[in-house]
Amino acid sequence: MAQALWVGKTGLEAQQNRLSVISNNLANASTTGFKRDRILFEDLLYQNVKQAGGQTSQDTELPSGLSLGTGVQTVATQKLHQQGNVLQTQNPYDIAIQGFGFFQVMHPNGSISYSRNGEFQINGQGQIVTSSGYPVQPAITVPPNAMSVSIGKDGTVSITLPGQPELNQIGQIQLATFQNPSGLTPVGENLFLESAASGAPQIGVPGTNGLGTLHQGSLEGSNVNVVEELVSMIETQRAYEMNSKAIATMDQMLQYLNNNT
Amino acid sequence: MDRMLYIAMNGAKQNMLAQTANTNNLANVSTTGFRADFAGFRSMPVFGLGHPTRAYAMAERPGIDLNPGGLNTTGNPLDIAVDGDGYIAVQAKDGSEAFTRAGNLRLTSTGLLINASGVPVMGDAGPISLPPANAVEIAKDGTVSIIPQGQPATDIQVVGRIKLVNPPASEIYKGNDGLLRLKSGEIPVANANVNLVSGALEMSNVNIAEALVNMINSAREFELHVKLMKTADEHAEREMQFVRLG
Numbered sequence: 001m002a003q004a005l006w007v008g009k010t011g012l013e014a015q016q017n018r019l020s021v022i023s024n025n026l027a028n029a030s031t032t033g034f035k036r037d038r039i040l041f042e043d044l045l046y047q048n049v050k051q052a053g054g055q056t057s058q059d060t061e062l063p064s065g066l067s068l069g070t071g072v073q074t075v076a077t078q079k080l081h082q083q084g085n086v087l088q089t090q091n092p093y094d095i096a097i098q099g100f101g102f103f104q105v106m107h108p109n110g111s112i113s114y115s116r117n118g119e120f121q122i123n124g125q126g127q128i129v130t131s132s133g134y135p136v137q138p139a140i141t142v143p144p145n146a147m148s149v150s151i152g153k154d155g156t157v158s159i160t161l162p163g164q165p166e167l168n169q170i171g172q173i174q175l176a177t178f179q180n181p182s183g184l185t186p187v188g189e190n191l192f193l194e195s196a197a198s199g200a201p202q203i204g205v206p207g208t209n210g211l212g213t214l215h216q217g218s219l220e221g222s223n224v225n226v227v228e229e230l231v232s233m234i235e236t237q238r239a240y241e242m243n244s245k246a247i248a249t250m251d252q253m254l255q256y257l258n259n260n261t
Numbered sequence: 262m263d264r265m266l267y268i269a270m271n272g273a274k275q276n277m278l279a280q281t282a283n284t285n286n287l288a289n290v291s292t293t294g295f296r297a298d299f300a301g302f303r304s305m306p307v308f309g310l311g312h313p314t315r316a317y318a319m320a321e322r323p324g325i326d327l328n329p330g331g332l333n334t335t336g337n338p339l340d341i342a343v344d345g346d347g348y349i350a351v352q353a354k355d356g357s358e359a360f361t362r363a364g365n366l367r368l369t370s371t372g373l374l375i376n377a378s379g380v381p382v383m384g385d386a387g388p389i390s391l392p393p394a395n396a397v398e399i400a401k402d403g404t405v406s407i408i409p410q411g412q413p414a415t416d417i418q419v420v421g422r423i424k425l426v427n428p429p430a431s432e433i434y435k436g437n438d439g440l441l442r443l444k445s446g447e448i449p450v451a452n453a454n455v456n457l458v459s460g461a462l463e464m465s466n467v468n469i470a471e472a473l474v475n476m477i478n479s480a481r482e483f484e485l486h487v488k489l490m491k492t493a494d495e496h497a498e499r500e501m502q503f504v505r506l507g
Contacts, residue, residue: 001482005474012470251477258484 003068004250010071011243014041017074018236025224033084033117033190034222036229037077044070081181084116084223086215092149093120093128096220099212101175104137104203105130105191112137114176114201117190118219128157132189140171151216155206175211176201263496268315269489275302275320276486280479282322286467287476293377294363295465296435297326297472325435330362330466332458339366339374341399342463343425347455348441350383350424351376358383358448359440360426362463368397374405374423378439384421385451391420399423399459425455 021039028034052065086096095118097103102114115130123129126142142149146159150167155174158167178184183197194201207213282300289295301323306313332342341364343349348360365377372391373381381388384405391397394407395414403423408414426449433441443449 001478005478009470009474012474013468016470247474247477251481254481255484258481258488 002250002254003070005247007069007071008243008247008250010044010073011246012240014072014074015236015240015243019233019240021077022229022233022236025229026226029222029224029226029229031190031222032119032219033115034224035079035081035084035116036222036224037079039074040076040078041072042075044073046070079182079184079186080223082223084221086218087221088218090217092151092216093122094118094217094219095120095151095173096215096218097175097206097212098215099210100177101204101206101211102177102181102192102201104174104176104201105134106137106139107134107187107191107193111193112201113187113191113193114178114184115191116220118214130190134191136173138171138174140173142170151214153207153213153215155214172205173214174203175206175214176203177211178202263493264315265496266490266493268317269486269493271317273483273486273490275318276479276483278320280476280483282320283472283475283479287469287472290465290467290469290472292363292465293365293462294361295330295439295467296362296441297465297467298322298435299324299326300475325433325441326466326468327430327433328466330464332461333464334461336460338396338398338459339368340364340462341366341423341457341459342461344401344456344458347425347427347452349376350426350449350451351380351440352383352388353380353436353438353440355438357442359436359438359442360428360449361440364457365462366399368394380440383424385424389421389423399457401456401459402453403455403457423457424451425457426450427452427455 018039021037025036028036046067046069048065048067050062050066052062052067054062054065056062083098086098095103097116097118102116103118105113105115107113113134117130119131120128120136121131122142123133126144128136128140128142130136140157142159143161145162147162148160149157150159151157151173155172156169157171157173158169160167178194178201179199180197183195183199184192185195187193202209204211279300279302282298286297299322301321303319303321304316305319306316329345341349343362343364348362349364350358350360353359359380361376361378361380363376363378366374366382368391369375372393374389374391375381383389389405391405391407393410395410395412396408398406398417400406403425404419405421405423406417406419408417428443428449432443432445434444436442
């Protein structure tokens with residue numbers, strides 16, 4: 001009945017979506033390798049009642065038209081891939097990436113998924129796997145009698161066997177970069193899948209061609225800025241209140257019209 | 262009597278029916294797997310001698326909102342939610358097969374898996390029936406595996422697969438028992454591409470902001486119709502004043 005009601009409704013929905021994104025960020029403030037989301041809004045289409053530049057008489061035209069907006073819509077949630085803080089854990093299978101690149105992990109649906117989460121463990125067969133049990137690609141198997149494992153800055157995984165002082169190299173962890181890392185599809189479990197928007201993965205040795213270096217014994221924390229999220233939450237709540245005030249005002253205007261004419 | 266009164270009355274009455282549909286949506290804002298109803302109005306012009314200048318309104322439910330609701334992770338192994346498109350096939354109380362998104366399952370004493378509405382989940386051949394078990398686990402593709410009672414924890418048996426379907430959205434309607442069916446009446450076939458999430462429930466997809474604004478809108482429209490009825494009454498009174506003798 002009144003356009004202002006529906007425009008206000010789109011504002012309420014947009015702020016609700018924004019709060020969902022903020023609370024997801026806050027819930028994952030301690031998740032290793034988590035990249036925070038940012039919500040993006042855009043205005044909906046305008047109804048052109050009078051076209052700007054239309055002729056008002058033979059020689060004059062309208063300097064500005066009459067365009068009524070119809071509200072706001074949520075257009076995207078963009079993942080921001082800034083580096084999170086690096087924490088020291090001294091655990092031999094914890095790896096942090098300093099710089100660009102993703103670990104490659106074999107997803108159970110058969111495709112390669114990508115992750116920044118370097119909390120790896122050894123499974124019953126000696127393979128290096130993530131905490132959900134998905135093996136790292138290229139697959140690296142540690143023999144059961146290995147005494148210590150060291151992972152170099154370029155990803156080479158070497159072990160020492162009992163009785164031999166030299167290191168034996170058993171494999172190399174390679175990193176993948178993308179043209180547009182924000183275009184990767186997040187699928188949960190700290191994993192991303194390649195999509196048409198991210199571009200094809202460029203696989204390489206860590207430390208070469210602009211790829212980041214690996215640091216054994218450290219983990220990359222979440223890149224959520226808790227203070228920024230709390231301030232955004234205040235802004236979201238006030239914007240929500242303002243939108244509902246606009247709806248209440250329109251409601252009162254209609255009530256006045258119905259009762260006083 | 263001016264016929265404007267009947268049109269206004271009809272408007273007010275259909276408006277109240279639309280309000281009922283809207284309030285039903287609001288009442289079900291926390292119901293697992295609930296799909297919101299759309300209330301639509303249709304114009305019904307009256308054809309007679311001359312032009313059809315009178316048009317009545319009719320409220321109807323043209324369809325349901327099939328957008329997914331929010332996902333609530335409960336951690337309960339028997340709670341399942343469909344990941345993306347798709348529905349869980351269930352056997353309705355009248356024996357026919359229907360489908361739904363509500364996956365808050367529990368085991369009965371006879372071994373049937375029923376959801377909160379009390380309808381059993383369909384397997385490949387009829388409702389799934391489980392032998393007595395210590396633990397039940399439901400996999401992503403709907404496979405139900407159990408650790409039978411009295412067996413060690415390493416003995417996991419597969420006992421069936423939940424039927425998951427994914428018919429086209431244009432063919433779906435909501436029956437009177439709240440379960441979804443196909444308009445043509447046929448039973449949808451099992452679809453292997455539907456994935457489940459175990460330990461999560463899908464909440465209602467009612468858009469609260471829209472429902473409240475609809476409520477405000479309908480309330481003001483109702484006031485408008487009542488005002489029209491009052492105006493018709495005043496017209497009639499003026500007419501009577503003209504023809505009153507003395």
